[in-house]
Amino acid sequence: MGFRPRPTQQQSSLWHEGFYACVVERAPPGFDAISEYQLSLRPRRADLLLLRRTQEPRRDAEARILRGLWPLLSQATLIELKSPTRGFRRAELLRLMGYGLQYHERHVEQLAHARDLTLVLVTPCPSQPLLDELGALDCRLAPLGNGYATVVGFPYTIYVVFTDEVAEAEQDDFLRIFSHHAVQTREALHWLEAWIREKKSMPNAREREGLDEMLEKLLRSLPPEEVMRHYKPEERLAGLAPEERLVGLAPEEQILALSDEVLRSLSEAYVRTLPRRVQQAIRQRLGK
Secondary structure, X not given: OOOOOOOOOOOOOHHHHHHHHHHHHHOXXXXXXXXXXXXXXXXXXXXXXXXXXXXXXXXXXXOOOOOOOHHHOOOEEEEEEOOOOOOOOOOHHHHHHHHHHHHHHHOOOOOOOHHHEEEEEEEOOOOHHHHHHHHHOOOEEEEEEOOEEEEXXXXXXXXXXXXXXXXXXXXXXXXXXXXXXXXXXXXXXXXHHHHHHHHHOOOOHHHOOOHHHHHHHHHHHOOHHHHHHHOOHHHHHOOOOHHHHOOOOOHHHHHHOOOHHHHHOOOHHHHOOOOHHHHHHHHHHHOO
């Protein structure tokens, strides 16, 4: 294409970062993906810019996410993502259209025609705010099937992707992460779990928008027996009465549930009556 804009740095929602990472991993060959692309000198950024490598053969059929979308895309594509917890809000289609105009103005030499630029709104499902905005713009949705639609009545080609429907139609468990559906396969769960673990280890990650919501999504999708390992011991016991915390433990195991301060008050004679492994655990904890 002759131009490759540099990615820019800005604090963003982890939904956007996760979507970018998932798309990069699962896109067909022939695309460059740039996250948080800055559209103007002022800090307004599209969620995702896709640039088709026009000098290479098209291999859209090799996509592993949004399989019905890639054949529709032109030379440059701007994507706006609405997370399953936030959804579409008023004026966000206008914002996407504005991004398209800004991008076209900035790269008018490379984009000879309006059809060279594609705009895509990715959102979980149809909503009244979206329908209201289409009506206010004298535009309408024309369904393409399987969760894809196009906006009729605007100079640029605009597609709308409803992740709830596309994820089911294409049986795409990675796309379910960005829908209202629970994640079903272990592969996608492991991907989401590793993504969250990486972000939780970063400084101030808890202050990043979307982390708690993504963790909640993971916990809702995990089998019950795997949920508790994502909580610290004190979080698992929070709200339980003291006697409830010891349910199921043998008497000698209940001794080990005592604090170090209480263990120090036990007489040596009593400790010697306990099983050897319990004695060793007590002495190790007390440094004896």
